Each structure stands twice: as C-alpha cells, then as structure tokens.
Amino acid sequence: MTNILRLALPFTIWLIGFSAIYALQGLTCSRHWPEELEPRLALIGGAAVFVVIQGLALAALLALQSQSRFVQTAATILGTAALAAALWTVLPVLTITVCG
Amino acid sequence: MTQKPPRRGTALRLHRQLERIWSPDPRFRGWLTTNNNNDVGRLFLAVATLFFVIGGLLAMLIRAQLATPGSAFMGPEAYNQVFTMHGTVMMFLFAIPFFEALAVLLLPGMLGTRDLAFPRLGVYGLWVYIFGGSAVIVAMLMGLSPDGGWFMYPPLSSAAFSPGIGADVWLLGITSIEVSAIATAVEIVVTVLRYRAAGMSLSRMPIFAWYILVVAVMILTAFPPMILGSLLLETERALGWPFFQVENGGDPLLWQHLFWLFGHPEVYIIFLPAAGMIATILPVMARTTLLGYGWVVAAAVSLAVLSFGLWVHHMFTTGIPHLGLAFFSAASTLVAVPTSIMIFSWIGTLWKGRVQMKLPMLWLLGFFATFVIGGLTGVMLAIVPFNWQVHDTHFVVAHLHYVLIGGYVFPMIAAVYYFQPLLTGRFHYFRLGAVAFWLVVPAFHITFLAVHVVGLLGQRRRTWTYDEGQGWELLNLIASTASFVMAIGFALVILDIGITTFSGLRGKRNPWGATTLEWAAPMPSPAYGFASIPIVRGRYPLTDDPDLPQRIARGEGYLADTSRNRREALIVTTTTGKPLQVAVMPGNSALPILLAVVTSTSFLAPLVQAYWLSALALVGVVIVALVWVWTTAPRQSEGLVDAGHGARLPVAAESPDPPGWWGSLFLLVADGVHFGSLMFGYAFLWTVAPNWPPPSYLVPTLLPVLLALGGAAALAAGPRLAARAVATGHRTALALVLSLFGALSLATAAASVMLARQDPAGHAYDAALWLLAGHVGFHAALAVIMLGYLALRRISGHGLRVGEARIVSLWADFTAATGLVALAAAWLPGTFA
Ligand code: HEM
Ligand SMILES: [Cu+2]
Numbered sequence: 043m044t045n046i047l048r049l050a051l052p053f054t055i056w057l058i059g060f061s062a063i064y065a066l067q068g069l070t071c072s073r074h075w076p077e078e079l080e081p082r083l084a085l086i087g088g089a090a091v092f093v094v095i096q097g098l099a100l101a102a103l104l105a106l107q108s109q110s111r112f113v114q115t116a117a118t119i120l121g122t123a124a125l126a127a128a129l130w131t132v133l134p135v136l137t138i139t140v141c142g
Numbered sequence: 143m144t145q146k147p148p149r150r151g152t153a154l155r156l157h158r159q160l161e162r163i164w165s166p167d168p169r170f171r172g173w174l175t176t177n178n179n180n181d182v183g184r185l186f187l188a189v190a191t192l193f194f195v196i197g198g199l200l201a202m203l204i205r206a207q208l209a210t211p212g213s214a215f216m217g218p219e220a221y222n223q224v225f226t227m228h229g230t231v232m233m234f235l236f237a238i239p240f241f242e243a244l245a246v247l248l249l250p251g252m253l254g255t256r257d258l259a260f261p262r263l264g265v266y267g268l269w270v271y272i273f274g275g276s277a278v279i280v281a282m283l284m285g286l287s288p289d290g291g292w293f294m295y296p297p298l299s300s301a302a303f304s305p306g307i308g309a310d311v312w313l314l315g316i317t318s319i320e321v322s323a324i325a326t327a328v329e330i331v332v333t334v335l336r337y338r339a340a341g342m343s344l345s346r347m348p349i350f351a352w353y354i355l356v357v358a359v360m361i362l363t364a365f366p367p368m369i370l371g372s373l374l375l376e377t378e379r380a381l382g383w384p385f386f387q388v389e390n391g392g393d394p395l396l397w398q399h400l401f402w403l404f405g406h407p408e409v410y411i412i413f414l415p416a417a418g419m420i421a422t423i424l425p426v427m428a429r430t431t432l433l434g435y436g437w438v439v440a441a442a443v444s445l446a447v448l449s450f451g452l453w454v455h456h457m458f459t460t461g462i463p464h465l466g467l468a469f470f471s472a473a474s475t476l477v478a479v480p481t482s483i484m485i486f487s488w489i490g491t492l493w494k495g496r497v498q499m500k501l502p503m504l505w506l507l508g509f510f511a512t513f514v515i516g517g518l519t520g521v522m523l524a525i526v527p528f529n530w531q532v533h534d535t536h537f538v539v540a541h542l543h544y545v546l547i548g549g550y551v552f553p554m555i556a557a558v559y560y561f562q563p564l565l566t567g568r569f570h571y572f573r574l575g576a577v578a579f580w581l582v583v584p585a586f587h588i589t590f591l592a593v594h595v596v597g598l599l600g601q602r603r604r605t606w607t608y609d610e611g612q613g614w615e616l617l618n619l620i621a622s623t624a625s626f627v628m629a630i631g632f633a634l635v636i637l638d639i640g641i642t643t644f645s646g647l648r649g650k651r652n653p654w655g656a657t658t659l660e661w662a663a664p665m666p667s668p669a670y671g672f673a674s675i676p677i678v679r680g681r682y683p684l685t686d687d688p689d690l691p692q693r694i695a696r697g698e699g700y701l702a703d704t705s706r707n708r709r710e711a712l713i714v715t716t717t718t719g720k721p722l723q724v725a726v727m728p729g730n731s732a733l734p735i736l737l738a739v740v741t742s743t744s745f746l747a748p749l750v751q752a753y754w755l756s757a758l759a760l761v762g763v764v765i766v767a768l769v770w771v772w773t774t775a776p777r778q779s780e781g782l783v784d785a786g787h788g789a790r791l792p793v794a795a796e797s798p799d800p801p802g803w804w805g806s807l808f809l810l811v812a813d814g815v816h817f818g819s820l821m822f823g824y825a826f827l828w829t830v831a832p833n834w835p836p837p838s839y840l841v842p843t844l845l846p847v848l849l850a851l852g853g854a855a856a857l858a859a860g861p862r863l864a865a866r867a868v869a870t871g872h873r874t875a876l877a878l879v880l881s882l883f884g885a886l887s888l889a890t891a892a893a894s895v896m897l898a899r900q901d902p903a904g905h906a907y908d909a910a911l912w913l914l915a916g917h918v919g920f921h922a923a924l925a926v927i928m929l930g931y932l933a934l935r936r937i938s939g940h941g942l943r944v945g946e947a948r949i950v951s952l953w954a955d956f957t958a959a960t961g962l963v964a965l966a967a968a969w970l971p972g973t974f975a
Contacts, residue, residue: 045344045717046335049440053447060451060473065825067465072829085465110717112345112436119440127448127476134468141463 045113048103052117052124055099059092060131071141081140089132096128153695156673159704164256164669167730175730177261178669183247184565186268190243191636193235193275200228202629205589209622211610221606222289223308227282229292230312233408234319235275237550238361241415242267242326244557245354247565249330251660252348254339254678256671256711257727259332259801262734262770267325269738274318277746281311288312291604293401294375296386296394301379310379310749313372318745320365324812327361330354332804335716339659339676339683340700342719346681348658349432352439353418356446360411362808363450366816368404370823371397374913380748383902383909385823391906393831395460396823402453403819410449412546414442416553417484420506423560424488426656427503428495431682434487441480441487448477458529467526474524481517500654501575505556508583512548516541519594534604537597540590547586555635562639563653567666568646574638581631588624592617651691657682662691674699674786675712678719700786712785713794713801723794724785725801728774737766764927771802771931777940798869800945803952810956817917817960824910824967836907839972840898850891850965854958856884857925861951864932869944878933881954885925888961892918895968914964921957928953 066088070081100121108114166176176182203224207216216224246264250257258264281287288308290299299309334355338347374385375397384390386397425432432438454462454470488510497503519541523529532538563569596617601608608614652661662684663671674697680686693699700721701710709727714720744759775795782790794800828834860881867874892915902912928950935942 043335043716049443050447053444057447057451060469064454064466064469067463067469068829071463073834074829110344112343113717116436116440116443119437120444123440123444123479127444127473130476131451131469131472134465134472138465138468139463140465 045108045110048108048113048117049120052096052099052103052121053127055096056124056127056131059096059128063088063092063132063135067140082135085135085140089135092132093125093128096125100125152697153673153692156695156697156702156704157668160670160673161668163704163707164709166669172730174735175732177257177265177728177730177734179246179250179257179261179264179671180667180669182261182264182268183243186239186243186246186271189268189272189275190236190240193231194240195636196279197228197231197236198629198632200224200231202626204228205622205625207606208608208618210619211608211615213607216606218606219289222291222604223282223285223287225604226289226291226312227278227287230278230288230316232546233292233412234316235271235278237412237546238323239271239319240554241354241357241412242323242330244419244554244561245330245415246326248561248660249333249351249354250337250671251564251663251667252351252658253334253337254342254659254662254672254676254683255333255337256675256709258329259337259725260329260805262728262731262774263325263329263805265734266738266741267322267329269735270322270325270741271319273738273742274315274322274745277742277749278311278315281307281315281749286311293405294397295401296375296378296397299375300386301382307749310376313376313379314745314749317369317372317376318742320369321741321745323361324365324809327358328805328808328812330358331362331808332801334358336713336801336804337711337725338714338719339678340712340714340719340721341678342714344717344719345436346678346719348681349421349435349438350418353414353421353442356442357411357414357418359808359811360407360414360446360449362812363815364404364407364411366812367400367819367822370816370819371400371404374400374823376748377909377913381903383912384904384906385827385909387906388832390904391827391831391833391836392909393827393906395457395830396826398457398460399453399826400819400823402456403450405456406453407446407449409545410445413549414446416509416550417442419553419557419560420488420509421484422658423502423556424506425491425495426560426654427500427506428492428497429655430491430495431657432487433490433494434483435681437483438487441483445477445480445484448473448480452477455524455529458526459533471524471526475521478517478521485514501570501579502556502560504576504579505552505559508579509548509552509556511583512544512552512586516544516548519544532597534602535597536593536601536603539603540593540597543590543593547590552583558639560654562642562646563649564660564663564665564667566643566646567648568642569649569653570638570642571647572638572641574634574641578631578634578638581634582628585624585628585631589621589628592621592624596621652684657685659683662694664691664695670709672699673697674702677787700789702786703784706783721785721789721791723797724783724791725794726776731773733766733770733773737763737770740766768927768931772935775935775940775946776943779941795945796943798944798948800943800949803945803949806949806952810952813956814960817964820913820917821963821967824914827906827910828971831906833905834907835971835975836905839907839975840895840911840968841972842969843894846891846894846965847969849887849894850962853884853887853889853891854962856880857888857922857954857958857961858884860884861929861947861954864942865944865947865951868942868947874932874936874942874947878929878936881950882926882929885922885929885954885957888957889919889922891965892916892922892961895965911968914968918957918961918964921953921961925950925954925957 103117103121166172207213207221286308288311290304297303334351377383378385384392386392386394421432451473455474596614601614651665673695676694676699683690700712711725711727712721713723713725715722740759740762744756747756779796780793782792785791860877863877864874867877895911895915899908899911902909
C-alpha cells in the first residue's frame, strides 16, 4: 500500500496546493479579507509555500527509496512532473490582477 | 511451477469439481442468484448496450429536428427533454456502466484470479443500475423527463422554474446510479490491489489493471461531489432548503462548482478505460509490447489527479476574476502532457511492431484519426478568449462528440471485437464488421465537421430550431444525413457482434497471440475462471511460458485442492504479489438483488411523494444488509489452510485486515470526499454568497461541546479496545458499551444544532447546519447499527473476529473525526461573530 501512496502523493499535493491557492484567491476578493493585507503578497506567499512543499515531496521520494525499482522510477517521474506543474500553475499569480 | 509429471485426466477431473462448486443455480433462478463475474458482466454489458441504443435513437431525433430550419418535428418542450435525456443516458447509463461491465468481465482473468473481491457487491451494483436506469427511461416514456440539460443548472432546475417531477427523476435516478458505480468501483480497487496471480507484482500488472485502478479511485473521489449536489438540489426542491436561492443566502454557482468537480473528472473517467483498452490491444495487434510501460502508468496517475484541478474551465463565462481564469486555463493546458505521453507510447508501439490489419486494429485507427482532432479543439477551448466566443454553441457539441465517440466509443468497439473470442469462444466470419466501420467513421467525421462549422457560425446548442438565411441550412442537412448513416453503421456493429456471439465459428485459444493471463483460461471462460491460481514471473506470462494454460488447467498453480468444497481465491501483497491469505468467496444468493430492490425503492419512492415507503425501504436496507453480513461471516476458526506449493495461509476473514476492511477503507474515501464537498459548499457560501451573513449565527453552549468532544473520544477508543479484547480473548462488553455511549453523545450534540435552529428553509446557513448535523447523526446511527451487530454476534455465541471489530473501528474513527470537524464548522462562526 505504501508504494501505491508513493505514486499518488506528488499530484495529490499538487491538487491540494492548487485548490488552496484558488481558495486563497477567492478569500482575498471576499468580504472576509482584512483591508490592510495586500492580496497579491498573500498569494505570492501562498504560492511559494506550495512550490516549496512540492519540492520537499520530491526530495522525500528521492531520499526514501522504495524497495520496488518500478515504483521508484514512476514516483520520481511523477514527483518531477508535479513540481513542474506546480510552477506552471502558480505563474499567473505574478502577472495578473488579483480580483478584477 | 512444480515438475510433477502430468497425469492424464487430472485437468478434466479438476474442471468437473470446480464446475460443481462454482456453477450458478439452474435455470432462470440462476440469473437472479448468480454472482459470478462472467454472468454479471454479460448482463451488465447487454444492459449498457441497450442504453446506448436508446441514447442513439434520441440523438437521431435531435438530428431530425435540426435537419431543416424552423422544423415542426418537435416543439421546444420536447426538444429540451430529448437532448437532456440523450446527454444523460449516454453519460450515466451507457458510458460508465459499459466500461465497468468490461472490467467486471475481464479483470479477474487479466489479474489471474477467479472472481472479483466482492462478487455480491457487483450484483448489487448491477441491479441498482438496472432499476435506476429503467425508472429514468420509464419516466421519459411517460413524458416526465428532465429538460434542463444534462448538467441541470439551477435556478433553471429549481422548483420555481422546473415544476413537475422531471428534475427529481434526474436527481434521484442518477444518484442511485452513482451509488451503483461507487459499489463497483470499491470492488475493482480491492480486486486490483489484493486479488492477483501469485508473483504478479505492481510492475507485472497488465496495463489495463493500472488504468482501471486509477479510474475506480477517480469514481470514488469524483462522484461524491455530484451526489452532494443532487442532495442539496433535491432538498431544495422538496423541502425548500435554499442552497441555490440567492434571496435566502444560497448561490446557484455552488451547483456549478459541485457539478464540474464531478463533471470534468468524469470526462477522464470515460477516457482512461478506453486508453487502457488501447494500450492492451495495440501491442498485440502490432505483435510487440507496449512502449514505456512505466511512463504510461505515471501518465495515467497524473492525468487522473490533474483532471480534478480543471473544473472551473467549464465556468469561464460566469464572471470569475481574471486570475481564477488564468489558473484554470494554465492547469487545463497541462493535461496535454500526459495525454501526449500516452499517444506517443501508442505511436512508438506501432512503430516498433508489425501491424496486422484486423478488425480491432481498424477501430483503433478510427480512434487515432478522431481523437487527435478532439484533443486539438479541446486545447482551443481551454483558451479563455476563444472559449468566450464559442461558449454554448454547436462547436462545443462537436468537440465533445469527437472526444466521446472518437475517444471512447471507437476504442470500446475495438475492445468488444478483440475480446469477443475470449468471452464467447466464437469468431466472426462475415465482413460485416468492416462494412460497419467504413460506414461509421467517415459519416462521423462528416457529421461533426459540419457541426463544428455551424458552431463557429454561431448556432447555439440546446436550441430547438434556427432561422433560415444564416447560411446554416446546408451544413445542418449534411450533418443530419451523415448522422443517419452513422447510426446505420452502429446498428450493423451490434448486429455483427450479435450474429457472431450466437453463431460464430468455434476457435482455438488465444487467437491474437496475446501475452496476458486472461487468454490462459479456457474459452469461453468457465465460472471458476482458472482451475488453479497461476504463478507469474514477468509482465508477459504467456510469452514467458507458453505451456502455462495447460499447467493451470492441471492444477499446478495455487488453490487446486477442491476438498474444502467452497469457492476460494488467493489474496496477495499489493507490491510484490506474494501469497498472503485465502479468500473464501460467497455462494449464489438472492440477497444482493433483494438489497438492490429495497435500495432503489428508497431512492425512487420520493418521486411519487411516497416518503413513508422510502423510510420503510430504508429499514429494509438495514435489515437485508445485516442478514447479508451475518450469513457471510465465518462460523468457526480454521487456522491455517493448505494453499498448495507448501504454502499454509490464513483464511482472509480471520485476519486482522479482511477484504471487508479494505472495502470499508475505500468506501470511506468516497464518504470523506462527500464530507469534504459539504465543507467546501459551506465555506463557499460563507465566502461569496451575496446574502450573507445570515440574520443570526448559532452560538454554541458548553454542554453540546463537551458531549461532542467526549463522544468522539469514546467512539474512537471503544471499538479499538473491543478489537484488542477480541485479539487477546478478553471480554468486549465494556468496550462496546463505551462505543455506544460515544455514538449517542455525538448524535445528541448534532441534535442540539438542529434544535437550536428550527427553520432550515429560512436561510442557506441554517440549511447547511442541518446537513452538517445530519451527516453526524447519520454516521452515528450507522455506528450504532454496527455496534449492535458486534454485540449480537457475541451474544449469539458465534464469536467475534478481530477483523470485524477493526472494520467497525474504522467507521467509528471516521464518524468521530468528521463529526468533530462538522460540529466545529457549525459552531465557529457564531463563536467569533
Ligand atoms: C450516435 C451519434 C450521436 C449523435 C448524432 C449525437 C448528437 C448530438 C447533438 C446534435 C447534440 C446537441 C443537442 C443540442 O445541444 O441542441 C448532442 C448533445 C450531447 N451528446 Fe450526443 N450524439 C451522439 C452520440 C453521443 C455519445 C456516444 C455521447 C456520450 C458518450 C453523447 C453525449 C452527448 C452529451 C453529453 C450532449 C450534451 C447534452 C446537453 O446539452 O445537455 N452523444 N448530441
Ligand atoms: Cu472539463
């Protein structure tokens, strides 16, 4: 089972991170957001945390090798791809107005 | 395998013994009580095909109406019903059940086991689907169909704008079908993870098993948001709980989120099984092996998860901020990467092999020609400005049919042709199949290329007619004419397969020269599948050992001993495929179909306002379910049994993690996603619904909070202690009482929320509180029932198994954890307001 989880982990983190950033964006544009906090900074901060966690996940997969070679290769591919996906999907945070 | 010299007649004797043990009841009764995957899968496949025919006839009605401008063939009311039913039937009653049917039929063979993990659950899923689907069709024939489009957006689908029971038919019927899909998905996941040939490690699994594993997990995570959405909309329609009514604190956009959280993954739930079939068939047709197995597995996994992060791209025109659009546009373009990996793997496979132009291959070429275009128009639609231009035009209709027909129907036809010899033992001898192909594929392209163009010219989808003089006449006429030709082609396919099934030539085993285990079973597969559980040493067992089928038949694998006189299968470790336990499979029984009857009654009775019947049926569900588990639980301990090859293994039901524990685990995954969706809906309304905050918040008092905390702790601890007591032979009574106490206090805390807010129809906030409390109450009730079962088991002197106590413990943990979160969510806003 842990080997299955190993395969599922990288993109699950991506999904959670991506949804969290989207939720954060929704929150920054909502009535609950405190005015003195700059939305873009919060989003960039959130995105940075997301990317770092995604990177850590890859590092962990590489550090704690699976006893199955097949699983290890597939997990490494997935970890790298998920990191690339995380970088690509948070890019808009840098370039686009937050609530317009 | 062992080198015993083969004794003549061994295989035949083994076959006779196994046949006796595994055969269904005789005559008609057999159809109602069988749980053999061959029978269940065949019926499943036939019913799904029937729904394809119904959906296709509806499509013909649509095209007949659109053939000419201002057509008087149908009025707008009829047209709305017809296209809604066409979309609904195709997506829910054909596409998903059809691949599930194939999985039920083929998985045990591919994995080298004798049946699916929970044969009775499969029967249950089948019949719930048959009853729910029939109800939807009967309602249509009575003119009571839903007419709000297959995605049922409120406010159009709300009680105010869709009076009558059409929308309720959709919500209740489709939900019951989703329940059935979840049942089958649980069965598939546990089978792939645990029930395999000895030595079949993860990297030796046939590629289809990977795909279907991924898809089954997707069903478990994608259907719950939709089930929640249906629950919300149905409570709004029936009881006035205003989840989607802006005036009362609801928000119709919530439906769109919940629907597309399901709806986009659904597209991949449909495509991935087809991709799995392609990856299975293509290498055999090209006489080689699949290129880049590991990459393909990684691509399937990533595509599955990515598809859950795209849902908002169906909502590009709802006025969400630009940044949100950009997120989902970026994520949507990402899916091109894993899809391309799969396509390149297939092309590379063709490249390195020598292609044989057999009928399945022909259909795969049809797939390639079509799917690539569908993928390209998909990428176009992911680009926001383009999407705005063609939103809700026939361009979208053309795109989705390129993907669905090209990416799903064509590969599935290839699969049916490919597996027909295995399933029926017969081969086609007419050239009808090729004729049908050359009717369907060109006609398909003519139809939907024309539909692309009229879409770009501005023709709206879901609109019953159009005016003359816009330059659309000829294109529509071409599309309609070609679609009739396509329909004739599809009819010929079905005819061809029917003829072959009943009168084709008998042929030898493994006609295509395949390398995977399903072709090692006799053709057509007997009820028991394999005479003994094969031992595999590589990914291509039939290449590694051409004599494997004979060895299996002679009983040289595991579990060839029939002296225990019961249906047995092997459970292996997930990663390495090492034999672990012996699973005892249930015999023929009418219980699953009975459970399906009461379940469907409780779902469908509200349609005719028979709420009492629904409640009564729910009691029936509990009773039948209890009888079911009671009668399948083992009576006495056996210790270790001889599995062959010197292996002495425990019986699965006596181990701490019996199949039921694994099944519960994955069912709880679905339940957890359902709960997560509920929390999402609540948070969504709290953040963006216009008429918030509500007039007042619920302010918690100390007693319920204490009850909740204490109850959750007791509920988590009690069953654990019970499991430990069973394992060490101590008394369980105290632990059971503690658990019961926990469940009841949690339920009381939930009841306090309802008592404090007595008008759930007043504001969406109150309605949400009732649902949160309802979730807690429902699960506490389930816990009480399960604890009652454990107690009864003990009192009756049957003795408890550790596994049973651990299953209850799993559910109790879930109840305690989600209970605390739900109640905290109910209480927090009021605490800080
Ligand atoms: C047999 C050939 C088929 C034809 C000629 C056809 C034709 C059509 C047409 C013309 C529409 C648009 C109606 C409108 O918006 O006014 C439509 C909608 C749709 N079709 Fe098909 N279809 C076919 C097969 C399929 C299949 C196999 C599937 C799924 C597996 C499918 C799924 C859908 C869906 C989901 C819709 C959207 C319904 C809605 O707007 O609510 N169709 N079809
Ligand atoms: Cu989508």
